[in-house]
Amino acid sequence: MADNALGRFLRARREATTPPSTERRRTPGLRRGELADRARISVEYLTRLERGTDRSPSGQVLSALADALAMTADERVHLYRLIKAGTNCAPPPPPPLRPTVRATLDALEPTAAAVLSPAGDVLASTARFREISGLNDEQNLIRFAFSPESKAHYPDWDRVANDRAAALRAAADLGDHQAAVLAFELSITAGAAFTDRYDAAASLPPTTGTERWGPHLLVFETLYLPGDGEHRLMIYFSHH
Incomplete structure (x- = not known):
């Protein structure tokens, strides 16, 4: 510094x-x-x-x-x-996605789906996910949840914020370096809105359920992918 x-x-x-x-x-x-x-x-x-x-x-x-x-x-x-x-330490690059994982995303079009790192980085996604996720230039689902724009995007923001904080806490507790770095960042940039939820997280985030993104009511499923990256495939189906 x-x-x-x-x-x-x-x-x-x-x-x-x-x-x-x-x-x-x-x-x-x-x-x-x-x-x-x-x-x-x-x-x-x-x-x-x-x-x-x-x-x-x-x-x-x-x-x-x-x-x-x-x-x-x-x-x-x-x-x-x-x-x-002042840290002067660049994070290690994430492990590359296998071609078959990218092929799976292609096959899921036009469903909203994304491959996430343990820290919530969007590593790849379908066009439908990019269209309705609200992320724009943001590439991390957890950071977005604690951004000024998120409350307008998530009608059930409080529940979504609780789940995102719990997901980050679970990843950090398992030793994921990027999750710990993001938790440090959000403790400063989001303050108590994040730290109160992160400190109180006492259970794992849901792997299935519903979320509202703008006008869209979505049912989601979580599939954990084999490999060293501990990536997860999130699939969001429109609820009718």
Whole structure:
């Protein structure tokens, strides 16, 4: 992370945040102690973050700071990108899909279907899935569920969000690195809307059931594919 970008961003947001009283101050915004109290961290730790002597805060700490500073969705994404920029570790590429898996998707047209990684990445899909999924440029079903656009797309958003968080928790608990990385990202960018569900996940996500995507009521089935990638084929049938 070049030149303590995280620390500078946190300090700038602290100094731009309206203090709790109207008393005259020599410095603008919140004092460190006031922000530390709001985020429930120590002043000493906040000082280390702002000075750049600690550049690896947990997702929980960053989410608490984002809440305390009333960050917008864009600011939360920027905060995550600052952390990501300092890691310098590219994720390993997913294992390639077998030609027979792609042939299966072709045979399923015009049904909505997609092959997902344990972390929810859409590795391949049918044209119908791309048409009705609402993902647009997004390539991860779980990240999309906690994006600003998702509530308009999922009429039953609360249930869908619970299921997506449970799926990510199950993958992370089984040691999937990309699932753990995405959980860290969403703890910052989505905050409590994600972390409350992720922390409370006490059961595996359903492998069959119904979901509403916009005007479409869909019945889904999950088929786990053999191989090293632990991919799953999700098939979504229109419910009549």
